[in-house]
Amino acid sequence: MSTDTGSPPAGPAAGSPAADKLDRGVLRVAGVVVIGAIMSILDVTVVSVALPTLQREFDASYATVAWTMTAYTLALAAVIPITGWAADRFGTRRLYLASIVLFVAGSALCSFAWDIGPLIVFRALQGLGGGMLMPLGMTIMTRAAGPERVGRVMAVLGVPMLLGPIGGPILGGWLIDAASWQWIFLINVPIGAVALVAAWRVLPKDTSQPSEPFDVVGMLLLSPGLALFLYGVSTIPEEGTAAAAKVLVPGLIGLVLVLAFVAHALRKANALIDLSLFKNRHVTIAVITMTLFSVAFMGAMLLFPSYFLQVRQEDTLSAGLLLAPQGLGAMLTMPIGGRLTDKMGPGKLVLAGIVVISAGMAVFTQVGADTSYPVLLGALFVMGMGMGVTMMPIMSAALSTLTDHQIARGSTMMNIVQQTAGSIGTAVMSVIFTNRVLDDPAAGTYSAVVQEKVPADQVPPALLEQGRTALAESFGGTYTVALALIVACLVPALFLPRRKSVVKDGQAQGPSVTAMH
Template identity: 75%
Template sequence: MSVSAGTPAKAPLGDDKLDAGVLKVAGVVVIGAIMSILDVTVVSVALPTFQNEFQATPATVAWTMTAYTLALAAVIPVTGWAADRFGTKRLYLTSLALFVAGSVLCSMAWDIGPLIAFRALQGIGGGMLMPLGMTIMTRAAGPQRIGRVMAVLGIPMLLGPIGGPILGGWLIESASWHWIFLINLPIGIVAFILSSIVLPKDNPQPGETFDFLGLLLLSPGLALFLYGVSSIPEAGTVGDPKVLVPAAIGLVLMIAFVGHALRKDHPLIDLRLFKNRNLTVAVITMSLFIVAFMGSMLLLPSYFLQVRGVSTLETGLLIAPQGLGAMVTMPVAGRLTDKMGPGRFVLGGIVLISLGIANLTQVTDDTPYVQLLGGLFVMGLGMGMTMMPIMSAALATLTDHAIARGSTLMNIVQQAGGSIGTAVMSVVLTNEVKDRPAASALYAVAQGKATPEQVGPVLLQQGPSALADAFGSTYMVALVLVLACIIPALFLPRKKIQRTPEQEAEAAVPVAMH
């Protein structure tokens, strides 16, 4: 099969450097991914503004986040098939257009209901950007350079949590809430134009029929399950019908999809990929890691805002050392993973993250900032050695055709794990606060449920210390979950991943991007 016009041929198998063509592709993909990931954290700081603007309750306003993530989760399973059917470039450009259109409509929202609906449209576009980006970059670079490619794609994952709160706080304070959405318009136009020029020409191969039954089972199943899980913090217990009913229905639908997928020749998500040992171990490791790490990261902004009383902008700046640490190790780990395998780096990264979280288990209301920021930097070093090498292990031995399905699977794992981790840590923190009267009193005053006179000066004075103690105890749970990641990580390859002769033969043949 000849290379399509404009398609960069894969590098010789002995060449592990990222050439100019691959770097151009990586650059345009990263722009789209940054826009999508930034949008999650940018909007998170605007929730109080939405409450005041639309006279809505906190529970209603939270749907501006939930609608985005549920739409994102629902559309991810379709991405692998759609990439094969329509071509990655066309689908990527369509996703960018949907995301930007949703952003513009969000900026024009006149009430909380339309804003929630427009956020769902954003999620449909945003949900496909990351798995498509992974597929495009992996195919462009070839299997021998997948570690370096994953390191490049890790940039938006770092910039989102760091830059989102800073950018969101600045835009709201200096302009208006509309600009947290309108800023996507110029960025999206640039990303669309560059993608049209730089991304390789499509050569779709629509050989597989669409799995409609799989779609009807998996997409609503995943969305319902995540909706139930994300309702846990508000409900306060897993046994609440608002949690249990949608989560149980979603789980039943997903189990039914498993049975369906194992019987069908071309399912929506090919579960036969789990016959690949590296992918299976990587999925297990990633699942535990995302639950532990993403859940614990939710706590940090709340600690700075509620215990230390700093502004949203200052909170974003205080979290920055974590991203700086990851920027130090991620390029090195990406380069060496291709040569030495991911196992050593992932284990080392988990140890560093554990040290950083162990530091956070000791937080008080006056812990020196040097200690906090140093711990975050160490956590960042660990993160740079962990997430992308795990992704590399999952995708390195997949055939070219399976890459789209593999990257879709890994994105589903990330989305589900992040939602579960957020819910778990929120519930643990809520229960820890309830166990401390002074912390509960401080929360009640902050939320307007009680006046300072009603709770008394003694409890108010003890509140910050008690609340900090609740955060420290919650971080103990996060520490245990991170340490549990060591078990599956021990089974990751600790030497250069070797492909089978069949996989090497396919990698050596120039193929068209599709």
């Protein structure tokens, strides 16, 4: 069994003054990791606003151009499972540097793409590098800070996770308007160069250790399995149903491969993903909570900009700016949530966060065609505040009770869960919304006008206004489903630890059974 000892000691001793804050060394490491995370997460969303531009530039259909996003996401899903093993084998610093180089190289190649096919291939290359940055960053930060401060570490990493979906459309829209589509990729080159130099100078050197053998069978089952499953799921909105062959065939093959991996991993001592982590009660509960939460919240987040774009007729840049209160709310509560997680455990915070998010989401269930912007922006701010004390404390619940060697595998597993559940949530909410629109002829007509499939001058103004109201109601009905799923997160969240982990001999032992209630 291997351990990557190329990390600083696991933080100061519990109870010491230094244990109560992130020291300068940890903050420097955090700065490096956040730069890498921002690059990776921003690129998931920044391209979304460029799709119409890419359609015109390459004279391609929307379905073809959408592969620039799908290829990136699938590459992310395929590479994340091997990150835990690779971190143990090559060291987190070496792998982090290699990931940045791969990501930046893919970004530069994207900017020189001469056709849509090469662009899709280069986006996949970009995704291979980007997919490792977040789980590696979580591993590096958790080891640097130690279990006593894992809550604050997760709060730092949560900032790019929240700002990505909000900042991506704003940045993408501005770069396309001010320069050209190539700059949504070229912007990563100088940022990546800074990240590479900073990582080289700041991250501690790796110490070589004997490595466990690579699980080749596991990789051949899990990586393509996840990619095929997510491809099937991501095709649901396009097909409008989960029963389409384009959804079922890859989705079922992917699911069979994933289940085959589970059977394989249960028999193998050093599997690609360590399923023995589920013997840790806190990890299991955190995974269940994260799955439900990601399905509900990530799916709903997709629809927030769509409401502003379609119903309120805002441009892309304005829609992105209107989402800013959500990020501001999260930035306000995240540092507080991180400190409180380390002092009192994640359980109470996550419960409070879910209640706050539910209150904000309840406003959107009643959204209309002309709902006051202050009301909507206030609801987004409230949801952001709840988000700041929800997602990363759930991550903390999983990682704070793991040993140093388990952290890389644990962070990899949590990233797989988040990526998969988020993709499922996006597909589910898209299908629910689409079906609601199709069930209402007025909403369908207005949606066709917005998408320029039907000329506006061919539709009577009264019918247009009726359709706009009906479309807003379709959004409200979909948000109602998201609200129900978020409230359902309260059930597993009740079982998250409600006291901080007990640290013994430098390792987190987790709260006692009595501390759970």
